[in-house]
Amino acid sequence: KTETGDEEEKYKDLKGNKKKKSEDLKKELDLVSVAKLLFHLGLSSSRAAEILARDGPNSLTPPKATPEIVKFLKQMVGGFSILLWIGAVFSWISFGIQFAQGAESPFDNLYLGVVLALVVILTGIFAYYQEAKSTNIMASFSKMIPQQALVIRDAEKKELPAEQLVVGDIVEIKGGDRIPADIRLISAQGCKVDNSSLTGESEPQSRSCDFTHENPLETKNIAFYSTTCVEGTATGIVINTGDRTVIGRIASLASGVGNEKTPIAIEIEHFVYLVAGVAISIGVLFFIISVSMRYKILDSIIFLIGIIVANVPEGLLATVTVSLSLTAKRMAKKNCLVKNLEAVETLGSTSIICSDKTGTLTQNRMTVAHLWFDNQIYSADTSEDQTTQPFDQSSPSWTALSKIVTLCNRAEFRPGQENLPIMKRVVVGDASETALLKFAEVILGDVMSIRAQNKKVAEIPFNSTNKFQLSIHETDDPNDKRFLLVMKGAPERILERCSTIMINGKEEPLDSEKAEAFQTAYMELGGMGERVLGFCHLYLPENEFPDTYPFDTDSMNFPTSNLCFVGLLSMIDPPRSTVPDAVSKCRSAGIKVIMVTGDHPITAKAIAKSVGIISATSETVEDIAKRLNIPVEQVNRREATAAVVNGMELKDMSLQQLDDILCNHSEIVFARTSPQQKLIIVEGCQRQGAVVAVTGDGVNDSPALKKADIGIAMGIAGSDAAKNAADMVLLDDNFASIVTGVEEGRLIFDNLKKTIAYTLTKNIAELCPFLIYIIASIPMPIGTITILFIDLGTDIIPSVALAYEKAESDIMNRRPRNKKKDRLVNEQLAVYSYLQIGIIQSVGAFVTYFTVYAEQGFLPSTLLGVRVDWENNAINDFEDSYGQEWTKYQRMYLQWTGYTAFFVSITIQQVADLIIRKTRRNSIFQQGLFRNKVIWVGIFSQIGIALILSYVLMAYWFVAVPFAILIWVYDEVRKLFIRRYPGSKKKLEELREGKTENVFWPRACLFPNLQSYMLEVTLLLVSPPFKPLSP
């Protein structure tokens, strides 16, 4: 709870900052009046250099990165490394003791220590390298083309890199520019800025020189760093640069939001605790046993090292890293660039996605969606790559409407794009006009030539007071000398000016019935969240308006009423065509998609409905109220599955109310939210125990991106700050890419389970030799270094190969994993690996061991209890079962042959283990042995490496083969039972529900970590076998 408290404080801090800032601003505004006089002079270069030296460059300082050396050292001591270091130190200590005592071969222990240290260092370097590689991808990504700014310096206009701007500089901006710093405007012509990266509102806002509000964020005369100027031109004076800009302050706030541990990091930590717990407890147990069996302390320490080495899967963490980076690569191909390797899996466990609307769910461009003429609504194609429009175009009304759409439009294509598809061409003009232009171009062909044929003689551009746009044209019909007046604008305003309406090409009087029809259509289109425009025209009588008539737009010496209404066109930023499918995939995958947008609730709801975030059958409280015709308050809130929450409502909500909404509605849309509220929503979702993915592009989103379990920044629209704060970058800004990412994330979680199960199994076969060696005093069956050969030699490639395994069933049809219950390593997995397959492996390996010794002269009965004499340097005529006598070295050589045979038989059985781990439920015959070719690479490499590493009679390779087959058959039978009786698992689960969670080992209250894994270890040692590894 203290954590959230901290964040709240930070939150207040942000607001406090703003207040302070407004005071700063006021002071600076006084300067503006002076500067205005001097603005044509600008700063002198020398003064600018002085200020630059004082304030530093105009760029955001990137968040403080952890020093590389710290990252590196972290890799060296994390995970199992500590255990291995302990092993190494013990080895060196025993070397020291033996060396001091002058024993015969003390260097073995020195080497062992060195090898252990090398293992740690190499795996550390490897993990560090992998991390660094993925970070580098991001680093290159964030390097953007240096931005230029037009500055007046020394009374001259100069292009300068935006970094060199200083406070007091006079800059000029025009449509399309990014604002290079926080600017107080001193002159503006039709200037509009897109503040979406700051406030999340995608509607362009006009800017002027007037001071309109106390709050710098609201006032119209300030343009902010990193926002863009959409149209118009302006000149302004720089009032803040770099980190002191509004955006800079928000960005620095983001770095204050703590980074949560990723789910996979938690899982791996849990796994490390578990295995370390087993290692330490068995190690200590056998240390005590060996001491009480009167072994020398030094020997006991060496046993302890052996047990630790046998228990720690040295290669596993490297394998996990490789698997994750393989998936990261695969995801990068699918346009998900992963910044932090662990985020790969986080995406798979995501249970809530808070998605932006604009650009992520939608195409981020206005497109004509519906038309209304001849009393009928037609829908247009809104897909990304439209080439034709399918609606009925035979009506003469359409001809008239299309003419207005074409002519009453100021937007133009940039020249030189004739070869590009229409939808991809760049247009000069605002969003609606662009939509209309493209729409007309698709249907009518060359719009520019049509406009040329219908020469424009007069024009009144759109302005917010009359809310219409008007132009007068000559007609393309040479026989028709009339002028055509075309007009478009807000539908109700257009209708006011009309007296007739065109139906099937004929002008009919506009009576109340027709007006009613218009009203219905308008409401319907508006209700779909679309921006509706009305179109009307009038042919000016030839006699009144001859060829030479001087049209004057100021005095309006032409009729602007009693026009003929032609039709309505409605536009929307349509959803991306892949999104509805992706949303339904999320739904079946049990992922809740919440839309968080700055847009209007109606638009938001319409898009949510069209992409399936709000399904067709569900209703909001308001919908129910409307349907039942009762006040909203009387509706039973439980009945509504969907909810559209307005940012204003959210502001007044208590945390509890928000939780209530998040809990009780499965389909939620947050509209008119500020990016700050996004953070609140994310925190709310996290309070529900969900793993939350958040998409964002604006700088203001970065706190939410940081707070989220996985922050997803937009590659195209995203700001650098957002990309910095995010864990992942969507290169194509497409929501559907997230879903493929989820799929990959889930697959890797499944496959990591397989890898871990595979790796854990042989631990027992590596551990048993030590235990039996201590208890039965047989010659050592396997050496510590040999174990490292398995862990870091033969087993590495196969365990990576499991990462290539295809999904067993549709992983997108199951719910996201429960963070608390569905662990990476659960007790079933560990118990099955350790106590069943591991035991079979050990038996197989021991049979090989005894075979080798028996065939060389030592029958099993001779071996028991032989250890002391066997290892005695003073006995060089040691008698075997056949009466032959062996020197110490000859015995050691035999012992090494034994190691090799043991090693070989573990390798052979690991092949079987690899094959059974391919699937967790399906038979190997269902999954197919050849679908994953990499597995075969794994098997062959395993055998190949074993062949290179070992020199042993070929016969010994085959001793363990029956046991390998046994492992496979046993596991097939187990899988058969799981498939046959799937219900038993569920029943067991139900029985266990809620019980294992709050369980504590009583004696270890002081060491919370210790107690948890001691508990886990207990559970592990006493758990049931006949449960599937949970799916």
Place this chain on the structure above:
Amino acid sequence: MATLNEKKTCSERMENFRRFVWNPETKLFMGRTLINWVWISLYYLAFYVVMTGLFALSIYSLMRTVNPYEPDYQDQLKSPGVTLRPDVYGDRGLQIYYNTSENKTWERLVTTLQTFLTAYTPAAQHLNVNCTGDKYFIQDTFDGPNNTKLSCKFTSDMLQNCSGIADPTFGFPEGKPCFIIKMNRIIKFYPGNGTAPRVDCTYVGDESRPLEVDYYPVNGTFNLHYFPYYGKKAQPTYSNPLVAVKFLNITRNVELKIVCKIIGAGITFDNVHDPYEGKVEFKLKIEN
């Protein structure tokens, strides 16, 4: 564990644990019903019984397949090891240090030799046959009693001056000690390729320096009729032939490094890893 994040008091934890061990409401013992535990234990019991059975079966069939007379492979035993009696090992191999004037220091060594030679008394060797030929004693059939093969007699008197019969102190007090060299048994090993292998003792590293040694039997040879060895089951009474060496002019109060090699075809003594293969090295220091 998610639970770790929640701070709870010790007593709450104890309570939770107690509830985990025995939950009276759900009747779960350590998260499972008792009957569940019984089934699990039974399953594991059965599993381990089966695995033990499989292991026993494997070992049984292994024992059935191995040859009772000789091991299937002998690739690890190519050249015999050599041992020395008395065998006193220090930190770095054999170290025989004694003081002629202090009886205690050499009596121990003498006892070792006497004990070692008890296996070579005529009484101990009475089951073995007298062999005279200087050839390999090859036996393809089981001519001995109880389906065994015959072994040649080796009695301590063959060691003459070093037999301990005439001089029960083996020359230790005089500073001319006897040492006994024994070659390890290897089944069906034919040393020397027809000529009897012999022991040759020199100073380590300085082979030209004369070392006066008497070898018993003469020339320090292992007679070929003691070879080949047919294994414990075929030759239960077999005893290794021995060679005794008596050092005659040992410099006093100096640590000497001596190596005794067995010279003969098929016996290698140049294995750098094995100080006892085909040779035996030891340090000798006689003090006054």
